[in-house]
Amino acid sequence: MNRLDVLERIQRRVLWLSTYMVHHANTLRPNPDGVKVGGHQASSSSVVSLLTALYFAALQRDDLVAVKAHASPAFYAIQYLRGRLPAGALRELRSFGGLQAYPSRRKNAEVVDLSTGSMGLGAVQATFGALASRYIVDHFSGRAGGRVIVMVGDAELDEGNVGEALAEEAVGRLANVLWIVDVNRQSLDRIVPDGRLRQTRAMFEAGGWHVIELRWGRRLQTLFATPGGDGLRRRLDAMTNGEYQRLLRLPLGGVRKALVTDHEGRVDQPLDRLLSDTGDAALGELVADRGGHDLRLILEACDEAGRVRDRPAVIFAHTIKGWGLPIAGDPLNHTMLLTQSQVDALRGALGIGDGEEWDGFAPGSQEAELVRGLPPLFTPPAPSASREEVPSQLDETYPAECSTQEAFGRVLGALSRLPAADRIVTVSADVAVTTHLAGWINRKGVYFPEPKSNAFADVPQAVQWKESPAGQHIELGIAEHNLFLLLGALGLSRELYGEPLLPIGTLYDPFVTRGLDALYHALYSGSRFIVAATPSGVSLSPEGGAHQSVITPGIGIALPGIVYWDPAFALEVEWILLEGLRGLADGQGEAVYLRLSTRPLDQSLAPRPSAAYRAGVLRGAYRLVDARGEPGWDPDANAVSVFAAGVTVPEAVHAGRALRERGVLASVFVVTSPDRLYRDVREPRPYLEELVSPEEEGVPIVSVLDGHSHALAFLGAALGASQLALGVDDFGQSGTRADLYRHYGIDAPAITRAAQVLLGGG
Numbered sequence: 001m002n003r004l005d006v007l008e009r010i011q012r013r014v015l016w017l018s019t020y021m022v023h024h025a026n027t028l029r030p031n032p033d034g035v036k037v038g039g040h041q042a043s044s045s046s047v048v049s050l051l052t053a054l055y056f057a058a059l060q061r062d063d064l065v066a067v068k069a070h071a072s073p074a075f076y077a078i079q080y081l082r083g084r085l086p087a088g089a090l091r092e093l094r095s096f097g098g099l100q101a102y103p104s105r106r107k108n109a110e111v112v113d114l115s116t117g118s119m120g121l122g123a124v125q126a127t128f129g130a131l132a133s134r135y136i137v138d139h140f141s142g143r144a145g146g147r148v149i150v151m152v153g154d155a156e157l158d159e160g161n162v163g164e165a166l167a168e169e170a171v172g173r174l175a176n177v178l179w180i181v182d183v184n185r186q187s188l189d190r191i192v193p194d195g196r197l198r199q200t201r202a203m204f205e206a207g208g209w210h211v212i213e214l215r216w217g218r219r220l221q222t223l224f225a226t227p228g229g230d231g232l233r234r235r236l237d238a239m240t241n242g243e244y245q246r247l248l249r250l251p252l253g254g255v256r257k258a259l260v261t262d263h264e265g266r267v268d269q270p271l272d273r274l275l276s277d278t279g280d281a282a283l284g285e286l287v288a289d290r291g292g293h294d295l296r297l298i299l300e301a302c303d304e305a306g307r308v309r310d311r312p313a314v315i316f317a318h319t320i321k322g323w324g325l326p327i328a329g330d331p332l333n334h335t336m337l338l339t340q341s342q343v344d345a346l347r348g349a350l351g352i353g354d355g356e357e358w359d360g361f362a363p364g365s366q367e368a369e370l371v372r373g374l375p376p377l378f379t380p381p382a383p384s385a386s387r388e389e390v391p392s393q394l395d396e397t398y399p400a401e402c403s404t405q406e407a408f409g410r411v412l413g414a415l416s417r418l419p420a421a422d423r424i425v426t427v428s429a430d431v432a433v434t435t436h437l438a439g440w441i442n443r444k445g446v447y448f449p450e451p452k453s454n455a456f457a458d459v460p461q462a463v464q465w466k467e468s469p470a471g472q473h474i475e476l477g478i479a480e481h482n483l484f485l486l487l488g489a490l491g492l493s494r495e496l497y498g499e500p501l502l503p504i505g506t507l508y509d510p511f512v513t514r515g516l517d518a519l520y521h522a523l524y525s526g527s528r529f530i531v532a533a534t535p536s537g538v539s540l541s542p543e544g545g546a547h548q549s550v551i552t553p554g555i556g557i558a559l560p561g562i563v564y565w566d567p568a569f570a571l572e573v574e575w576i577l578l579e580g581l582r583g584l585a586d587g588q589g590e591a592v593y594l595r596l597s598t599r600p601l602d603q604s605l606a607p608r609p610s611a612a613y614r615a616g617v618l619r620g621a622y623r624l625v626d627a628r629g630e631p632g633w634d635p636d637a638n639a640v641s642v643f644a645a646g647v648t649v650p651e652a653v654h655a656g657r658a659l660r661e662r663g664v665l666a667s668v669f670v671v672t673s674p675d676r677l678y679r680d681v682r683e684p685r686p687y688l689e690e691l692v693s694p695e696e697e698g699v700p701i702v703s704v705l706d707g708h709s710h711a712l713a714f715l716g717a718a719l720g721a722s723q724l725a726l727g728v729d730d731f732g733q734s735g736t737r738a739d740l741y742r743h744y745g746i747d748a749p750a751i752t753r754a755a756q757v758l759l760g761g762g
Helices: 003-028 041-045 048-058 069-081 121-140 154-158 160-166 169-173 196-206 218-224 229-238 241-249 252-260 269-274 280-287 295-306 340-350 366-372 404-415 419-423 438-444 480-490 493-497 516-524 552-558 570-586 611-619 646-661 674-680 715-719 737-744 748-758
Strands: 064-066 148-153 177-183 210-214 313-318 424-429 473-476 502-507 530-533 562-565 591-595 621-625 639-645 665-671 701-704 723-726
Touching: 003 041, 003 048, 003 069, 003 295, 003 340, 003 366, 041 069, 048 069, 048 148, 048 177, 048 295, 064 121, 121 148, 121 160, 121 169, 121 177, 121 480, 121 493, 121 516, 148 154, 154 160, 154 177, 154 196, 160 196, 160 480, 177 196, 177 295, 196 210, 196 313, 210 295, 218 229, 218 280, 229 269, 241 252, 252 269, 252 280, 295 313, 404 424, 404 438, 404 570, 419 424, 419 570, 424 438, 424 480, 438 473, 473 480, 480 502, 480 516, 502 570, 530 570, 552 562, 552 591, 552 674, 562 674, 570 591, 570 611, 611 621, 621 646, 639 646, 639 748, 646 665, 646 701, 646 748, 701 715, 701 748, 715 723, 723 748, 737 748
Parallel strands: 064 148, 148 177, 177 313, 210 313, 424 473, 424 502, 502 530, 530 591, 562 591, 639 665, 639 701, 701 723
Antiparallel strands: 621 665
8 A cells, every 4th residue: 555645645635525514514514594604625625635744644642733724624624533522523524513613622622632713822732832831841750752743834824923922932842842834935915925925934944943945846956956947946936926826827838938938938948948848738737736735745844843842843835835736826705705606627637436435444455444544533531530639718817908919929829838829820021029929939949941040049039030840930022912821821730731721820900901802712712720910900000091991800701711800808819819720620610810900908898708798709799897786777768889890999988988978878799700790690599689678679779880891781780770980981190099099080079979869869
C-alpha cells in the first residue's frame, strides 16, 4: 500500500464531504426561514490537504488541535471518517442542536478539543494551553501531554492579540506548540497585502520560533531544478498576491501568456521555451501547485517540526482558497456557494456515485485499513484523584477601615498558608503589585518554565521577584487579551489535562472592556476562573475618566458563564472568593468576576458575622437596615427601600439617617451580586420576594452604585414598585471622591432627594 496514494484518495473524500454537507445545508435540507445557512466551502477546501496530513498521518495520541474556524466542514468530515461522528451528524451542520458553524467545545465536546471562531482568540488560548500543560508538569509531576497544534488562516494573523501573545517570553519556550498557517492570500473582502507574509514571518522569528515555509509543490520544484527553471521560479515569486490570484482565474490559454509576457508586452523567450512542452491544461494545474497541497511536503514539514525540542514551530503552508472547486482563487469566494450543476460536476470529477454522497470508507479498503492503524485521537484524561479542600471561611482579621481590594489580598495571603493554595495560580497583566498580589507572590514566587536569576535578590524589596518552574504567579505584559485567554486555558486544565487548577487573574476594572472579546471567548470555551477587577468606578477619584470604570456592572450582568459580584465589606470578599474557589475545585461552579475598590469602608457598618449574613451575601443581597420595626412605619406613606452595591453602602446608610430626620423610614439592602438577583428574577419564587416582605413590595425603591445606573434598574419592575436608579452614567473625571459622588448624584444627599421625589416630597 502506497501511503501517499491512499492519503490522496482520503483527501478527495474529505473535499467532497466538506463541500457536500454545506451544499446539503443550504440547498437540500428543509429551510423554513429561507435564510442562507452558509458554511465557507472555499475556506474549508484550502486546508483539506493540511487536515488530511494531520488526522490521517501526523497526529500523535495526546495531540490537541485547534482548527481554523472556517475549516469546520472539513474538520467534521474527518471526524466522521475517523469514526467519531455518525453520517447523520453531517446532515445537521449549522442546525439547532447539531454541529456548530465553528468548532465549539461547549456545544460539540465529543469531537472538538479546543474552541475557535472569533479570529485569533482560539489560536492564542490553545497556545496558552501548552503553557498550562507545562505548569501542571512542573507542579504536580504529571506526565507531559502531547503537542498543541494550531491551524489558522493568514488573514487571521491580522488580529492584534496574536502579536501580543507571540511577544510573551514564555511562549517562545513552548516546544510542544506547532502552528500551521494557511497562506491562501485571501481575507473576507480582499486579497491579503503583499508585505503581510514577510511581516508575519518576522513576527514569529522575533519570538524565537522555528519557521518552515511550504511555498511550491514538488511538481513545480522539479521544473525549477531543470535548465531555465529558475526563471519560472523568479517569475512566480515576483508576482504580487493580486497577480497570482488573477493567474489562477485566467482561461487556459491566458495563463501561458501572462507568464511569459511582461508589462510592456515583451516575451520572455527562455521561459516560453521552458513551458513549450506543457499543454495549457497542465500549465493551469502546474501554477496552482502550492506546497500546502503537497501531502509529502506537508508530512516532511510536520516531521521537521517534531524534531524541534527547544522552541515552538510554525509552518507557513501556501494554499489556494477554494482548492479543488470551480471557485478556486476567486477574490470574492469567501461566502460563495457552489451551484447544483457545479456540485454535480464535482461529483463526477471525484467519482461519487448516486447514493454514495455520505459514504465513508468501505470495510477492508486501504483507506479503512489506514484509519484502523492510526493512534486514537485525543481523549480527555480522567481527572486527578487529588483534591485539596477549599475552606468555607478563614481565620483572618481585617482592619477597621478596609477596602475590598485590600481584603482580597489578605484572603489570598491567608490561603497561601493552606494546602488548598497548591492549586491556585494567579495571573496579572503587569498590575500584580497594584492589585494586592505582592504578599502572594512573596510567598509563592513567579512561574517561568526555566529558572531565572534575580538581579535584585540581595536588595530588600516589597516584592521579591523569584522566577522559577515552582512559582505560582504568571506575569504577563500589558495585554488584557493575553490575561483572559491564559485564564481560559488554565481554567480548562481539569478537562484537558486531568489536573484541576484554580486560576485567579487581576486587572484594573476599566480595562475589562479592553479584553472583553477574549473574556467572552474564554467563557464560551467552557473555562472557569476568577477575575478580580480593581480598582473600579469613580471612587478612584484622582485618576480621571481613563481609569474609572462605568459600564462594567452591565457587562458583568450580561456575560453568560460568569457571576458578577460587587461586595461592600471585607468579610463578604472572603466568603465570595472562597465560594468561587470551591466551585472551581469541584468543577460545578461558574467563573467569578469580583469588582473591587480601593476605597476603605468602615467595617463596623457591616452586620455581625452569622450564617444568615453569609447566606444573604452569597445569594446576592441582604438587609442591612430594617425600618419595618420603626414606630409609625407605613409602607403606603413614609417607607422607602434603598438598594446599594459595593462602595456606595455608607452613602445609603447615611441617607437613611437623614431621611429618618425628615420622617421617612428607609430600609437599606446591600446588593452583593446584581447578577445573581437579576438571574433569579425569572425563577418561580425569586429571592427578592424573600428578601423584601410582602408588605414592602410596593414600597418605592432608590438604587445606587458606583457604576452605570441601569445595573440595578430592574429592581422596581421585579417588585412592582416605582424606582429611581442612581449611578454614574457619564464619563468619569478627576476630583475628590466627595466632588465626584456629588457631581454624579450618588452621594447621601442625592439618595435622600431621590427618596423624597418618590414619596412626592421632592
